[in-house]
Amino acid sequence: MAMLTVKDLEVYYGVIKAIKGVSFEVNEGEIIALIGANGAGKTTILHTITGLISPKNGSIEFEGKDLTKTPAHKIVSMGMAHVPEGRRIFQELTVLENLKLGAYTRKDKKEIAETLEKVYERFPRLKERYKQVAGTLSGGEQQMLAMGRALMSHPKIILMDEPSMGLSPLLVSEIFDIIKVIKEAGTTVLLVEQNAKKALSVADRAYVLETGNIVKEGKASDLLNDDSIKKAYLGE
Amino acid sequence: MSFISYLISGISLGSIYAIIALGYTMVYGIAKMLNFAHGDIIMVGGYAVFTIGITCGMNKWIAMLVGVVVCTVLGIVIEKVAYKPLRGASSLAVLITAIGVSYLLQNLALLIFGSNPKSFTSVVSVPMIKLANGELTITGETIVTIIVCIIIMVVLTLFINKTKAGRAMLAVSEDKGAAQLMGVNVNGTIALTFAIGSALAAVAGILLCSAYPQIIPTTGAMPGIKAFTAAVFGGIGSIPGALIGGIILGVIESLGQAYISSQLADAIVFSVLIIVLLVKPTGIFGKKINEKV
Ligand SMILES: Nc1ncnc2c1ncn2[C@@H]1O[C@H](COP(=O)(O)OP(=O)(O)O)[C@@H](O)[C@H]1O
Ligand SMILES: [Mg+2]
Numbered sequence: 001m002a003m004l005t006v007k008d009l010e011v012y013y014g015v016i017k018a019i020k021g022v023s024f025e026v027n028e029g030e031i032i033a034l035i036g037a038n039g040a041g042k043t044t045i046l047h048t049i050t051g052l053i054s055p056k057n058g059s060i061e062f063e064g065k066d067l068t069k070t071p072a073h074k075i076v077s078m079g080m081a082h083v084p085e086g087r088r089i090f091q092e093l094t095v096l097e098n099l100k101l102g103a104y105t106r107k108d109k110k111e112i113a114e115t116l117e118k119v120y121e122r123f124p125r126l127k128e129r130y131k132q133v134a135g136t137l138s139g140g141e142q143q144m145l146a147m148g149r150a151l152m153s154h155p156k157i158i159l160m161d162e163p164s165m166g167l168s169p170l171l172v173s174e175i176f177d178i179i180k181v182i183k184e185a186g187t188t189v190l191l192v193e194q195n196a197k198k199a200l201s202v203a204d205r206a207y208v209l210e211t212g213n214i215v216k217e218g219k220a221s222d223l224l225n226d227d228s229i230k231k232a233y234l235g236e
Numbered sequence: 237m238s239f240i241s242y243l244i245s246g247i248s249l250g251s252i253y254a255i256i257a258l259g260y261t262m263v264y265g266i267a268k269m270l271n272f273a274h275g276d277i278i279m280v281g282g283y284a285v286f287t288i289g290i291t292c293g294m295n296k297w298i299a300m301l302v303g304v305v306v307c308t309v310l311g312i313v314i315e316k317v318a319y320k321p322l323r324g325a326s327s328l329a330v331l332i333t334a335i336g337v338s339y340l341l342q343n344l345a346l347l348i349f350g351s352n353p354k355s356f357t358s359v360v361s362v363p364m365i366k367l368a369n370g371e372l373t374i375t376g377e378t379i380v381t382i383i384v385c386i387i388i389m390v391v392l393t394l395f396i397n398k399t400k401a402g403r404a405m406l407a408v409s410e411d412k413g414a415a416q417l418m419g420v421n422v423n424g425t426i427a428l429t430f431a432i433g434s435a436l437a438a439v440a441g442i443l444l445c446s447a448y449p450q451i452i453p454t455t456g457a458m459p460g461i462k463a464f465t466a467a468v469f470g471g472i473g474s475i476p477g478a479l480i481g482g483i484i485l486g487v488i489e490s491l492g493q494a495y496i497s498s499q500l501a502d503a504i505v506f507s508v509l510i511i512v513l514l515v516k517p518t519g520i521f522g523k524k525i526n527e528k529v
Contacts, residue, residue, distance in 0.1 A: 052413050072416040081417070088414040090407055101407055104400070105419035153419070 275460015
């Protein structure tokens with residue numbers, strides 16, 4: 001059985017239907033990419049999964065539990081972390097305070113300290129700057145902080161919304177390398193990206209979203225060679 | 237010597253404004269709303285202590301404890317009944333509701349206690365001190381008010397910066413959605429903020445009624461508005477801003493009353509606010525305001 005199953009999801013903003021019956025699955029250990037143009041509904045889907053928006057219809061099951069009836073603040077302790085679009089780190093708090101908030105629902109101080117060490121190992125720049133106010137970090141560092149903060153909850157699955165947005169090509173590659181490392185460490189990843197080429201190059205499977213509908217799905221390597229995808233999303 | 241005496245009573249009055257302003261500023265920072273009923277909580281606190289301590293003749297410590305508890309519960313109930321259903325509504329709708337709650341509290345007090353002033357007995361038993369051969373006297377109320385204000389500031393600052401609940405408050409004040417993704421219960425955090433603000437209003441009410449020992453249903457209105465002014469003056473949302481704003485306002489009021497005109501003192505206070513806001517719209521400690529629509 002899949003780890004995360006989204007079925008016939010419909011989401012509205014007022015009278016506007018943004019998600020028009022979307023279904024997909026994420027299996028444990030996979031990187032799943034959800035690609036699509038700006039405004040396709042990628043962020044809306046992630047926000048609905050973690051409870052920041054309520055769906056009108058459809059179901060979201062995570063390890064057999066119905067997430068549509070779970071309040072947003074109870075999701076993270078179930079093992080699901082969300083790196084939101086635009087990073088949304090706490091600008092006025094320090095790097096360390098942000099990371100500690102990532103472990104907000106965890107109780108065991110020793111385990112939290114161990115996770116913090118791992119996060120620092122993965123993102124040495126965060127360790128160097130642990131006392132710095134987060135709002136003064138560069139864009140790439142803020143993205144690393146957002147990812148580190150999510151990892152602090154020790155999630156089973158991590159949802160990432162456009163982690164490459166606004167970063168230089170060099171940093172984009174670095175971020176995607178980290179995503180692979182996160183997967184290899186055993187965390188499942190649901191990756192939302194406009195940068196389809198990069199996303200498909202790290203993903204196992206992918207879904208293509210167009211104005212609220214999934215129009216294509218398949219193995220990431222197949223989609224990379226698909227002519228219509230090449231034309232519409234890969235700029236070839 | 238009289239200047240110093242006016243200055244000290246201004247600092248004491250300002251300490252009361254600061255304690256009230258903390259409630260305004262915390263609720264604004266976290267719920268992004270102006271709780272105009274906050275001043276009336278002061279009055280409720282005053283009447284609660286009056287009823288338990290004077291009408292029922294109980295020990296003053298019990299009376300004060302009851303006053304604080306009543307206000308804390310009232311703050312939580314008001315938030316739950318009046319403001320929570322409006323989360324996501326326009327700020328104008330919330331503002332009008334808050335004004336409605338303010339009138340409701342004042343009129344309930346009018347109904348229960350009548351319009352005649354009740355005389356309050358000071359809860360302070362610290363003796364006044366005389367300095368400079370008796371030329372400078374400082375009342376026990378003044379001393380206690382300033383000390384209580386300092387204690388509150390220290391404890392609140394420690395609470396916010398050192399405890400998990402305090403961190404959650406900072407997170408919610410910056411980004412409710414992101415705070416929820418961390419596992420912070422936003423509704424719970426807002427309720428806690430109202431509880432703390434209202435408990436502080438009760439303390440302010442007790443200090444105010446001890447310094448000016450009379451209580452009427454509109455007792456909280458003017459100090460409420462002045463504390464709001466102090467909060468804006470200091471930079472709404474900022475805790476040190478509430479302290480500095482409150483003290484400056486109290487001092488201006490006290491000195492204005494003594495040296496310019498007792499009738500114009502309030503006008504002077506509000507003129508200063510207008511001037512400060514023209515020069516620095518975000519107040520002294522104000523940061524950029526991420527106004528939620
Ligand atoms: N808060 C909102 N209110 C109204 N419409 C919205 C809101 N957020 C997004 N939308 C609309 O929903 C659609 C999907 O948006 P979004 O999920 O942000 O897309 P993506 O993340 O793929 O760029 C877009 O048409 C967008 O304009
Ligand atoms: Mg998006």
